[in-house]
Amino acid sequence: MSKIEVNTEQIVRAAARKVFTHKGFDGARMQDIADEAGINKSLLHYYFRSKDKLFEAIFQDVINTFLPPVVSILISDLPLFEKIRRFTDQYIDILVRNPDFAGFVIHELKINPQRLLGNIKQTGVDINIIKNQIEKEAEAGNIRSIKAEHFIANLISMCVFPFIARPVFIGMLNFGEDGYAQFIEERKIIVSETMINALTVSR
Amino acid sequence: MSKIEVNTEQIVRAAARKVFTHKGFDGARMQDIADEAGINKSLLHYYFRSKDKLFEAIFQDVINTFLPPVVSILISDLPLFEKIRRFTDQYIDILVRNPDFAGFVIHELKINPQRLLGNIKQTGVDINIIKNQIEKEAEAGNIRSIKAEHFIANLISMCVFPFIARPVFIGMLNFGEDGYAQFIEERKIIVSETMINALTVSR
DNA sequence: TGTAATTTTGACCAATTGGTTAAATCACAT
DNA sequence: ATGTGATTTAACCAATTGGTCAAAATTACA
Numbered sequence: 001m002s003k004i005e006v007n008t009e010q011i012v013r014a015a016a017r018k019v020f021t022h023k024g025f026d027g028a029r030m031q032d033i034a035d036e037a038g039i040n041k042s043l044l045h046y047y048f049r050s051k052d053k054l055f056e057a058i059f060q061d062v063i064n065t066f067l068p069p070v071v072s073i074l075i076s077d078l079p080l081f082e083k084i085r086r087f088t089d090q091y092i093d094i095l096v097r098n099p100d101f102a103g104f105v106i107h108e109l110k111i112n113p114q115r116l117l118g119n120i121k122q123t124g125v126d127i128n129i130i131k132n133q134i135e136k137e138a139e140a141g142n143i144r145s146i147k148a149e150h151f152i153a154n155l156i157s158m159c160v161f162p163f164i165a166r167p168v169f170i171g172m173l174n175f176g177e178d179g180y181a182q183f184i185e186e187r188k189i190i191v192s193e194t195m196i197n198a199l200t201v202s203r
Numbered sequence: 204m205s206k207i208e209v210n211t212e213q214i215v216r217a218a219a220r221k222v223f224t225h226k227g228f229d230g231a232r233m234q235d236i237a238d239e240a241g242i243n244k245s246l247l248h249y250y251f252r253s254k255d256k257l258f259e260a261i262f263q264d265v266i267n268t269f270l271p272p273v274v275s276i277l278i279s280d281l282p283l284f285e286k287i288r289r290f291t292d293q294y295i296d297i298l299v300r301n302p303d304f305a306g307f308v309i310h311e312l313k314i315n316p317q318r319l320l321g322n323i324k325q326t327g328v329d330i331n332i333i334k335n336q337i338e339k340e341a342e343a344g345n346i347r348s349i350k351a352e353h354f355i356a357n358l359i360s361m362c363v364f365p366f367i368a369r370p371v372f373i374g375m376l377n378f379g380e381d382g383y384a385q386f387i388e389e390r391k392i393i394v395s396e397t398m399i400n401a402l403t404v405s406r
Numbered sequence: 407t408g409t410a411a412t413t414t415t416g417a418c419c420a421a422t423t424g425g426t427t428a429a430a431t432c433a434c435a436t
Numbered sequence: 437a438t439g440t441g442a443t444t445t446a447a448c449c450a451a452t453t454g455g456t457c458a459a460a461a462t463t464a465c466a
Contacts, residue, residue, distance in 0.1 A: 414460080
């Protein structure tokens, strides 16, 4: 038997992340989290002092899971189209592994923006890098001109939205669980192609 | 003075819609809604029997506000590109007037899909109409080939996501309230252009 | 004006929920 | 073994919350 660290705090974190991301802060019950972790409710207060504190820790965890990987791609020195392909592929992969993350962050940010925006900002996204790259390519006549804000909005929207609106897509477009999974997998190519085609100037 | 119907039930509906769409079902308190409406809490139970009943009425209201207008455009017999332009313009307009709607529907659908999917489905969206139109245009060589599901996903994603992720956009992209409003207004053109450019075959 | 129906209110209740506390258990060095 | 500090538990508490109910206020109308 290999020695397995049964770190209680990690068990609590995992349970809390599951419950919080699934039900949201208001919908989550401390008892739910304790049950999910298989421990006494008081232990939650032993490791984290309150529901708020526990939530903030989890929120930070979630942000750190999915923000740095994609930000690092955006600010890298890859060619623009390659950036698009890798971003799309990477972002969708992360969301496939953590289907509840996007909706969770969005909702909590809506309910309580001032409390949580700090947690995000310190990740340090510098929009100027991608902005300069886009302007340079446009001036060189390699792509159509577009504001960096709209470029990013388009890219992130098409990657993320199908996850947040998952029930809508499953329900409205008549595919079940696995049909949805395949649909998502296809989007890695669709999104990058849509972005690139829209940017490409016709000759 | 024109005779104004001060229908209490409508006042309750408006108050409930505001509180529910802003805080979500779990975050909304019956007392909040009563305060917003300026009435006694018991009146809520007099008109609607329970929090659940009240919520379902509001949810249906919200769905009816923003689904029929855009669905009617999608299933109309307009040319494809014109459809894209009107859909984008119309959808974004509705969301500007009701900024909380999209996030509200998304979140509640995530928390409780089985209860709420019925409310949406009966709006009767027939995906085959737009699917046929896209296939026909592709076969005629007028546009690039794309699955209707991805077409719709792209279109809706780019329209809706900037509203759901509003705090992120305001916070990350360094524009304030009015900068955000202008950004959204610009998207009416950006989204339709992006869609159309991506579909247009280079010659 | 009287009276029945409707609407509105305040007082109250049972259940839930986040949090506290003191006791019990465990790990382990001496 | 035994004592000490960390971990875990059960019992309990105060506040909140959705909901009830009977009385009061208002309205409809014969």
